[in-house]
Amino acid sequence: QVQLVDSGGGLVQDGGSLRLSCAATGRAFSTYPMGWFRQAPGKERDFVAAINWSGTSTAYADSVKGRFTVSRDNAKNTVYLQMNSLKPEDTAVYYCAASGPRVRLPLTRYEYIYWGQGTQVTVSS
Numbered sequence: 001q002v003q004l005v006d007s008g009g010g011l012v013q014d015g016g017s018l019r020l021s022c023a024a025t026g027r028a029f030s031t032y033p034m035g036w037f038r039q040a041p042g043k044e045r046d047f048v049a050a051i052n053w054s055g056t057s058t059a060y061a062d063s064v065k066g067r068f069t070v071s072r073d074n075a076k077n078t079v080y081l082q083m084n085s086l087k088p089e090d091t092a093v094y095y096c097a098a099s100g101p102r103v104r105l106p107l108t109r110y111e112y113i114y115w116g117q118g119t120q121v122t123v124s125s
Contacts, residue, residue, distance in 0.1 A: 007119055050070065055071060
């Protein structure tokens with residue numbers, strides 16, 4: 001069993017930066033791929049970024065490539081999402097998620113089992 005707590009959201013101006021954190025409990029955390037998703041009002045929950053268990057492989061949605069960076073610290077049971085050059089269209093509730101043991105990096109929400117409660121990110125123009 002893995003429990004996830006998201007934090008770090010807030011209000012930021014266009015072009016600003018935020019770093020989201022996802023603190024996990026559970027001994028299996030360090031063996032699971034982790035992902036970040038976001039959901040804007042009236043829209044589906046979309047993939048943002050993913051990272052494998054060791055941090056050596058990452059994947060990003062096209063809309064955030066070059067601006068967002070996902071990382072993890074297994075010693076601290078924490079995953080991060082550094083968000084730079086934020087745009088108003090990045091406004092959403094951001095969720096971290098953990099999949100079970102997987103060989104390849106999961107890129108869809110259906111492949112994730114455990115979810116954080118979400119943290120609101122608002123980018124003003």
